Amino acid sequence: MASLDPMFYPRSVAVVGASKDATKLGHTVLANILGGGYKGELYPINPTADSILGLKTYPSLTATEGPIDLAVIVTPAKTVPGILQECSKKRVRACIVVSGGFREVGVEGEQLEEQLREVLKASGLRLLGPNCQGMNNPHANLCASWPLIKTKGPIAIVSHSGTVGGAVQCWADDDGIGVSKFVGLGNRVDLNELDLLEFLGEDETARVVVLYLEGVAKGREFIELAQKISRSKPIVMLKGGRTESGAKAAMSHTRSLAGRYAVLQAALKRSGVVLVDSIEALYDASKILSFLTLPEGRRILIITNSGGAGILAADCCEDYGLKVPPLSETSAQRLKGKLPGPCIIANPLDLTSAGFDPEMYALCVKETATEPVDMYMTIFGDPIKGAAQVVKRLVKETQKPIVVTYLGGADVEKEEKAKMHAAGIPVFPSPERAIRAVRALAEYAEWRRFKADRYLGSTASPS
Amino acid sequence: MASLDPMFYPRSVAVVGASKDATKLGHTVLANILGGGYKGELYPINPTADSILGLKTYPSLTATEGPIDLAVIVTPAKTVPGILQECSKKRVRACIVVSGGFREVGVEGEQLEEQLREVLKASGLRLLGPNCQGMNNPHANLCASWPLIKTKGPIAIVSHSGTVGGAVQCWADDDGIGVSKFVGLGNRVDLNELDLLEFLGEDETARVVVLYLEGVAKGREFIELAQKISRSKPIVMLKGGRTESGAKAAMSHTRSLAGRYAVLQAALKRSGVVLVDSIEALYDASKILSFLTLPEGRRILIITNSGGAGILAADCCEDYGLKVPPLSETSAQRLKGKLPGPCIIANPLDLTSAGFDPEMYALCVKETATEPVDMYMTIFGDPIKGAAQVVKRLVKETQKPIVVTYLGGADVEKEEKAKMHAAGIPVFPSPERAIRAVRALAEYAEWRRFKADRYLGSTASPS
Numbered sequence: 001m002a003s004l005d006p007m008f009y010p011r012s013v014a015v016v017g018a019s020k021d022a023t024k025l026g027h028t029v030l031a032n033i034l035g036g037g038y039k040g041e042l043y044p045i046n047p048t049a050d051s052i053l054g055l056k057t058y059p060s061l062t063a064t065e066g067p068i069d070l071a072v073i074v075t076p077a078k079t080v081p082g083i084l085q086e087c088s089k090k091r092v093r094a095c096i097v098v099s100g101g102f103r104e105v106g107v108e109g110e111q112l113e114e115q116l117r118e119v120l121k122a123s124g125l126r127l128l129g130p131n132c133q134g135m136n137n138p139h140a141n142l143c144a145s146w147p148l149i150k151t152k153g154p155i156a157i158v159s160h161s162g163t164v165g166g167a168v169q170c171w172a173d174d175d176g177i178g179v180s181k182f183v184g185l186g187n188r189v190d191l192n193e194l195d196l197l198e199f200l201g202e203d204e205t206a207r208v209v210v211l212y213l214e215g216v217a218k219g220r221e222f223i224e225l226a227q228k229i230s231r232s233k234p235i236v237m238l239k240g241g242r243t244e245s246g247a248k249a250a251m252s253h254t255r256s257l258a259g260r261y262a263v264l265q266a267a268l269k270r271s272g273v274v275l276v277d278s279i280e281a282l283y284d285a286s287k288i289l290s291f292l293t294l295p296e297g298r299r300i301l302i303i304t305n306s307g308g309a310g311i312l313a314a315d316c317c318e319d320y321g322l323k324v325p326p327l328s329e330t331s332a333q334r335l336k337g338k339l340p341g342p343c344i345i346a347n348p349l350d351l352t353s354a355g356f357d358p359e360m361y362a363l364c365v366k367e368t369a370t371e372p373v374d375m376y377m378t379i380f381g382d383p384i385k386g387a388a389q390v391v392k393r394l395v396k397e398t399q400k401p402i403v404v405t406y407l408g409g410a411d412v413e414k415e416e417k418a419k420m421h422a423a424g425i426p427v428f429p430s431p432e433r434a435i436r437a438v439r440a441l442a443e444y445a446e447w448r449r450f451k452a453d454r455y456l457g458s459t460a461s462p463s
Numbered sequence: 464m465a466s467l468d469p470m471f472y473p474r475s476v477a478v479v480g481a482s483k484d485a486t487k488l489g490h491t492v493l494a495n496i497l498g499g500g501y502k503g504e505l506y507p508i509n510p511t512a513d514s515i516l517g518l519k520t521y522p523s524l525t526a527t528e529g530p531i532d533l534a535v536i537v538t539p540a541k542t543v544p545g546i547l548q549e550c551s552k553k554r555v556r557a558c559i560v561v562s563g564g565f566r567e568v569g570v571e572g573e574q575l576e577e578q579l580r581e582v583l584k585a586s587g588l589r590l591l592g593p594n595c596q597g598m599n600n601p602h603a604n605l606c607a608s609w610p611l612i613k614t615k616g617p618i619a620i621v622s623h624s625g626t627v628g629g630a631v632q633c634w635a636d637d638d639g640i641g642v643s644k645f646v647g648l649g650n651r652v653d654l655n656e657l658d659l660l661e662f663l664g665e666d667e668t669a670r671v672v673v674l675y676l677e678g679v680a681k682g683r684e685f686i687e688l689a690q691k692i693s694r695s696k697p698i699v700m701l702k703g704g705r706t707e708s709g710a711k712a713a714m715s716h717t718r719s720l721a722g723r724y725a726v727l728q729a730a731l732k733r734s735g736v737v738l739v740d741s742i743e744a745l746y747d748a749s750k751i752l753s754f755l756t757l758p759e760g761r762r763i764l765i766i767t768n769s770g771g772a773g774i775l776a777a778d779c780c781e782d783y784g785l786k787v788p789p790l791s792e793t794s795a796q797r798l799k800g801k802l803p804g805p806c807i808i809a810n811p812l813d814l815t816s817a818g819f820d821p822e823m824y825a826l827c828v829k830e831t832a833t834e835p836v837d838m839y840m841t842i843f844g845d846p847i848k849g850a851a852q853v854v855k856r857l858v859k860e861t862q863k864p865i866v867v868t869y870l871g872g873a874d875v876e877k878e879e880k881a882k883m884h885a886a887g888i889p890v891f892p893s894p895e896r897a898i899r900a901v902r903a904l905a906e907y908a909e910w911r912r913f914k915a916d917r918y919l920g921s922t923a924s925p926s
Contacts, residue, residue, distance in 0.1 A: 025816070100815060105805050147846050147873035161771020163844030166871025167893065173873070212771060240771055245787045246778035249770070252807045277782075278895035279775065279870070307712070308624020308675060308703055312742065315709035319740075324708045342568050344715045352563060353488070381626030383610050407742070408629025410610035410636070430630065432741035 004191075004199045006093035007126060008181065009140045010069030011040045014061055014092070016083055017075035017099075018044030018052050025098060026074040027052070028146050029134060033072075036136075036143035036150055041066055061086045068092045072134065072144045077101030080130065081115035088123035096144060097130035103187050104131055113189050120190055132186025133162025136169065138179050139205045145182060153178020154290040156206035158196045160185050160240065164212040168283045176421045177287060180206040185213075192217050194225055201229040208289045210282055211237040211273075214250040216264065223267050230272030231452045234289040234444050237273050238282045239264065272447040274440045284433050285440035287426045292401040294445035297374040299323040300403075300438065302348035303364045305355020306381025309407065310348030313377060313431035320439040324348070325373065334367040356382060358390040365394055365402075375401040375438070379431060383412035388419035395425060401441070405434040467654075467662045469556035470589060471644065472603050473532030474503045477524055477555070479546055480538035480562075481507030481515050488561060489537040490515070491609050492597060496535075499599075499606035499613055504529055524549045531555045535597065535607045540564030543593065544578035551586035559607060560593035566650050567594055567715075579652050595649025596625025599632065601642050602668045608645060616641020617753040619669035621659045623648050623703065627675040631746045639884045640750060643669040648676075655680050657688055664692040671752045673745055674700040674736075677713040679727065686730050693735030694915045697752040697907050700736050701745045702727065735910040737903045747896050748903035750889045755864040757908035760837035762786040763866075763901065765811035766827045768818020769844025772870065773811030776840060776894035783902040787811070788836065797830040811842075819845060821853040828857055828865075838864040838901070842894060846875035851882035858888060864904070868897040 013033060019026035030044055034053055043064045044057040051057055058064050061071065061083070071092045073083055077099050087095055097116075102109040113130070120127055128135060134145035138152040145162075149169040157179070159165035165182045172179050180203065183196050193213060200206045209229070216222045226235055241250030242261045268275055274289070276282050300322055304310035317324050327347045335345050339360070344350035351360050361378050376398070380387045387406065395402055404420060404427045406413050417427045428434035476496060482489035493507055497516055506527045507520040514520055521527045524534065524546070534555045536546055540562050550558055560579075565572040576593070583590055591598060597608035601615040608625075612632040620642065622628035628645045635642050643666065646659050656676060663669045672692070679685045689698055704713030705724045731738055737752070739745050763785055767773035777787045790810045798808050802823070807813035812831075814823050824841050839861070843850045850869065858865055867883060867890045869876050880890045891897035 023819070100805050104807075104815075147871065147875070149873070159771070161769060161774075161844075163769030163842075163871040164771045164775070166845065166873075170871060170873050170876070214771070214774060238775075240774040241778065243778045243781035245781045246774045249774040249777045249809070249811050249813075252770070252809055252813065278779075279772075279893045280895065306624060306626030307715070308622070308627045308677070309742075311624075311677060311703040311709045311712040312627070312701075314712045315704065315706045316741075318706035318708045342563050344567075346712070346715055348712050350712075350715065352567075356486070379626075381624075382629065408610065408626040408633060410612070410629075410633050412610070413633070430742045432743065 003126060004094070004195070006069040007096070007128065007135065008137050010094070010142070012043070012066055012068050013038065013040060013142070013144065014043040014045055014064065014068045014071045016045040016061065016071055016073045018046050018057060020049055020052050029072055029074055029098065029144055032143040032146055032148040035148045036138070037141040039141060043068065061090045061092065069094065071095040073097045073099060075099060077109065077112055077130070081112060081119060084116055084119040084125070087125055088119055092125065094126045096128045096132070096134050097186070098132060098134050100131040102130045113187065116189050127190040128183065129186035130189060133165065133184035135184065136179065136182040145184065149173045149179055151176060151178030154180055154205070154207035155210055155286045156180040156200045156203065156208070157182045157210045158185060158193055158200070159183070159212040160214045161212055164238070164279055167279050168210060168286070171283050176418060177290070188217065194218060194221055197225050197229055201233060207233065208286045209233060209235045210286045211235060212240060212282065213237065214240040223271050226268065226273050227271035230447070235273045236276060236282055236285045236289065236440065237268065238276050238279065270451070272444065272452060274444050276440065280433070281436055284428065284437040288403070288437040288441045289444060291424050291426050292403070292441060294448060295374040295401050295442055296445070298442050299325050299373040300375050300377055301368060301371060301373040302377045302379065303351065303361050304348050304379035304381060305351045305353070305384065306379055306408070307344070307350045307352070309379045309381045309405065309431050310350055313379065313435055314348055316432050316435035320435055322435065322438060322442060328371055331368045331371050335364065338363060338367065356384055358384055358387045362390050362394055365398060373400070375403060377403045377405065377434065377438070380406045380416070381408050383409040384416070385412055388416045388423070391420055391425055392423050403434055403438055404428065405431050466589060467557070467658070469532040470559070470591065470598065471600050473557070473605070475506070475529055475531050475533070476501065476503060476605070476607065477506040477508055477527060477531045477534045479508040479524065479534055479536045481509050481520060483512055483515050492535055492537055492561065492607055495606040495609055495611040498611045499601070500604040502604060506531065524553045524555065532557065534558040535561065537561045540572065540575055540593070544575060544582060547579055547582040547588065550588055551582055555588065557589045559591045559595070559597050560649070561595060561597050563594040565593045576650065576652050583653055590653040591646065592649035593652060596628065596647035598647065599642065599645040608647065612636045612642055614639060614641030617643055617668070617670035618673055618749045619643040619663045619666065619671070620645045620673040621648060621656055621663070622646070622675040623677045624675055627701070627742055630742050631673060631749070634746050639881060640753070640889070651680065657681060657684055660688055660692055664696060670696065671749045672696060672698045673749045674698060675703060675745065676700065677703040686734050689731065689736050690734035693910070698736045699739060699745055699748045699752065699903065700731065701739050701742065733914070735907065735915060737907050739903065743896070744899055747891065747900040751866070751900040751904045752907060754887050754889050755866070755904060757911060758837040758864050758905055759908070761905050762788050762836040763838050763840055764831060764834060764836040765840045765842065766814065766824050767811050767842035767844060768814045768816070768847065769842055769871070770807070770813045770815070772842045772844045772868065772894050773813055776842065776898055777811055779895050779898035783898055785898065785901060785905060791834055794831045794834050798827065801826060801830065819847055821847055821850045825853050825857055828861060836863070838866060840866040840868065840897060840901070843869045843879070844871050846872040847879070848875055851879045851886070854883055854888055855886050866897055866901055867891065868894050
């Protein structure tokens with residue numbers, strides 16, 4: 001949908017309500033746009049200041065010289081309808097209303113939202129929010145949000161909660177994996193999850209779409225669109241308000257009617273959406289789905305130098321419906337002559353202390369090439385140097401997905417992990433988190449193989 | 464049990480099998496004892512080298528001058544019985560056999576273990592291992608293990624798996640919380656989980672005992688001892704081999720007969736042991752139990768600046784059997800005049816953007832002092848500066864436990880989190896992990912209140 005380009009890839013941005021006061025969001029947003037290295041024209045709008053953060057300020061939108069693609073509005077709620085009218089006059093093409101104080105505070109706020117809608121109707125302007133944490137697009141060096149996250153990556157996030165989106169961004173940044181987009185939904189006066197899904201479905205920088213939603217506005221349309229997009233790009237979703245306690249809180253937060261989770265859950269699963277139960281599972285699933293090829297089944301061969309971590313992985317596989325089949329006699333015979341005595345030649349394949357040499361992992365993968373499994377899991381459970389180099393080579397040589405866990409390795413672990421992440425190889429911090437992510441990968445792969453072309457709603461046209 | 468002091472607090476240590484080759488464990492162990500700042504006498508034993516890592520080496524134990532409290536043995540399995548005899552001759556008081564190649568590799572190894580047992584019987588020497596990842600005691604600056612972890616703290620770990628113990632140590636180190644002890648169990652030729660539990664039960668630096676076990680050698684005695692210790696010190700346990708796949712792998716790893724998990728689970732719960740299902744849950748539970756006072760019930764008041772994170776916390780509370788009762792009219796009235804308009808005065812109590820000022824959290828705790836809840840959860844869901852200072856004050860002023868979650872705060876989060884950890888305030892990285900830890904805290908508190916004095920096995924004498 002080309003019409004959202006002015007929002008995500010604007011040539012010029014105005015920050016209405018830019019502030020000198022570092023405790024104000026109007027300061028933070030301007031500082032983060034600057035800090036993110038935005039290269040287009042940037043206009044701080046403030047009726048009293050001369051300059052903010054070294055930039056010349058303007059008393060109003062209409063006082064600016066050039067055309068403005070995007071206006072980010074951080075002023076008190078009651079001023080926003082007037083500013084929108086100014087946007088319309090100035091032919092601004094998109095705007096983001098960060099300000100709160102609308103529907104979420106009651107009747108008065110609802111009336112303000114009605115006024116926003118009227119301006120939008122007359123102008124064709126598109127609006128994100130109000131009451132949202134803005135938008136971040138590292139691929140355009142544009143962080144009109146907070147915290148400042150600059151790492152470019154494959155994960156696109158659409159969230160009812162700025163914090164959930166912020167947490168996923170922070171973790172992706174810490175891992176060096178990076179972000180495609182972050183979009184805070186807010187009160188959805190104009191743009192909603194449907195518009196954003198459609199846009200992100202076409203956005204090439206987004207390899208996976210992460211959703212945190214407290215309610216779905218147009219259930220049937222959402223399910224159909226989700227199915228259409230899932231056919232080429234995975235969607236991972238966390239639903240806030242799954243339970244009675246949570247649903248009550250969601251009603252206050254975004255006025256979302258939570259609905260019966262079981263019903264939504266069933267429909268989403270049929271549509272290929274990967275559902276998770278926690279923010280960390282949301283991140284882990286998006287991480288694995290961004291990088292690994294899809295496995296052809298649920299059978300996994302675990303190669304570990306830690307017996308304990310291998311056992312815990314096997315326990316988790318059983319919990320999550322993944323298979324740890326016994327090692328075939330053929331592979332066992334092949335490995336017997338080549339691995340040192342203490343190694344346990346089975347599945348999990350336990351290299352014991354021989355695993356301090358990461359080439360042993362490569363040897364195991366090579367000698368089990370004909371093994372009827374769908375993926376490998378390699379567990380590095382000590383400070384094993386050179387693990388990254390070996391895994392990078394294995395990923396090139398092997399068709400099957402390789403899932404990496406690294407733990408108990410202190411500084412060596414940090415170094416090796418950073419190298420793998422830089423090479424697009426996701427690393428998980430525990431066997432349990434890795435296997436939970438593998439389940440997401442396997443579920444999505446199964447849906448793509450067996451179900452992607454079924455269950456299409458009657459009104460949807462298969463593409 | 465004073466008899467283990469020579470192992471954990473030795474005045475002199477010999478490393479038998481110390482090596483110049485940095486790829487060998489005999490090098491790593493010596494390097495980590497040096498790197499950890501051990502202050503007693505240190506004797507590298509190596510028949511061919513003159514010096515290793517700047518230390519004078521000795522050709523044999525008997526060639527050393529002074530008395531030796533602890534010998535750490537890192538030589539091939541077949542040499543270990545002879546070295547133990549030398550230990551006996553030299554009147555070494557405790558030894559740790561890191562070397563593998565015993566029972567875990569078959570009949571020949573079993574025979575070697577038999578020889579070890581004979582020497583022990585004759586000498587009174589105590590032995591940890593063989594086939595173990597050694598021992599770390601930061602409180603004695605003695606890391607006879609790997610990786611090198613130096614941070615002194617409250618978490619004592621006894622583990623069948625070096626990696627599981629290593630991971631918990633690494634995380635505790637990263638958080639600045641630190642470790643009391645790490646003990647790799649290995650094949651338990653002499654010392655087993657009973658001996659170590661008994662020792663750690665008395666060790667004042669250990670505020671919580673973390674167990675990773677693949678099997679329990681003496682079920683009944685273990686349950687009774689666990690109950691005795693749980694009455695004053697929490698025990699958190701992860702069982703490897705809960706499932707069929709996992710149990711099969713555990714059989715290969717430590718020859719542990721996994722037994723039926725459900726049976727063990729029921730007995731352990733009666734004994735006050737907090738059972739968890741993953742390594743991260745093990746760490747999180749030990750973190751919360753090390754620092755927080757025990758709540759008097761399961762009712763929690765959630766104070767958040769993030770609606771979404773509050774909702775997810777409420778969802779988790781319902782999943783885990785914790786209560787999020789509605790806010791009383793009294794507290795609501797008190798707060799109404801004092802909080803800005805957009806705040807949602809309920810439970811979760813959503814400060815929205817007002818939460819950027821951490822004093823708002825303090826105000827909420829103060830004004831809800833009479834609220835019938837058993838604990839507070841504060842969620843910081845943005846880069847909120849000064850959070851640590853406020854929480855430190857609140858912890859002093861409030862009797863009820865305060866559980867802190869911080870997420871989505873990038874660098875500010877890292878700074879504030881470090882400050883809180885330094886002050887002994889555990890911080891969790893997501894509402895889900897926090898609430899899972901709270902469940903552990905609440906379960907243990909309930910056991911202490913209602914069950915600690917029941918179910919004592921007939922042979923145990925209540926103390």
